[in-house]
Amino acid sequence: MSVLSDDPPREPRATSAPEAVTEAENEQAVEEEEEEEPAFPEPETLEYSGVGDSVVEIDLHDDARIATLSHGGASNFTVRTLTSGGDNSDMLANVIGAYEGRVLYNAGEREEAAALEISADGSWEITLEPLSTAVSWGEDEDEFVGAGDEVVQLAWTPEGITALSMTHDGAGNFAIWSYTSTDRDLLVNEIGAYEGQVSLAAGTLLLAVTANGNWTFTR
Incomplete structure (x- = not known):
């Protein structure tokens, strides 16, 4: 299993007896083989914002992503991911005062992230983005x-x-x-x-x- 992706291995394709193919089909097959798969999956970007202490449910996912975080307050700002059972998973931020940064999370074998627990004394914004960003x-x-x-x-x-x-x-x-x-x-x-x-x-x-x-x- 990949550290950065929990995709299961692909099943082998069923085989059949060879059939005659046209030149155009051969060219199409070559073009498809030359197309490179993206290095990372492209899940939908998720955006959340609020003020002060909050628990925000998010779309359930267990794939690795990048969290872009910002905080406009003057006191402690912490952000944790929670599993569907309410257990703490990743600590995304633990700083004092205003903050802007990008952190990696879910980059390992963990339970699916189901919510964010935020401690803040000011406004905050959180964007969960694909690794390609x-x-x-x-x-x-x-x-x-x-x-x-x-x-x-x-x-x-x-x-x-x-x-x-x-x-x-x-x-x-x-x-x-x-x-x-x-x-x-x-x-x-x-x-x-x-x-x-x-x-x-x-x-x-x-x-x-x-x-x-x-x-x-x-x-």
Whole structure:
């Protein structure tokens, strides 16, 4: 089972005796084979907003997504996902004051997310988006620069030994999770400013960043 997708394996197609095909049918078959499937599924984007403490039921789903969060208050802002049984699942945010960020959730074997539990003293907005909306690190770009919580999709494929240099100038937690289609790895988990180099697993698709300052990735 994929870490980023819970789709079941496809059933094998039934086979039959070969039949004569026309040249046009051959060309059509070649074109269909050349069409690439999207790297990530495209579920419907879900949008929610409110003020203060709330519990919001959402369309039941267990696929990995990106949550874009914002808060306009001055006190604690927390967002958790809840299962259909009311149990806590993912902590999407736990900050003080105004906040804007994007976080990855459901990227593992978990129960389906059925609701969001929000603690806030101001207005808030939450958008649940498909993984394809992650910001892209271009194939021709050696460096990627960002700030705060973010989800980065690699437009290039790490192979062999790939060294990744990282910096962070914030005072809070700096954590990086990397995701392949089958596994995840905690690359960095430090408090405050950071500068170092880590190895990136072959086939990495996404980097989920937790930060409260500016950060850079260099390959």
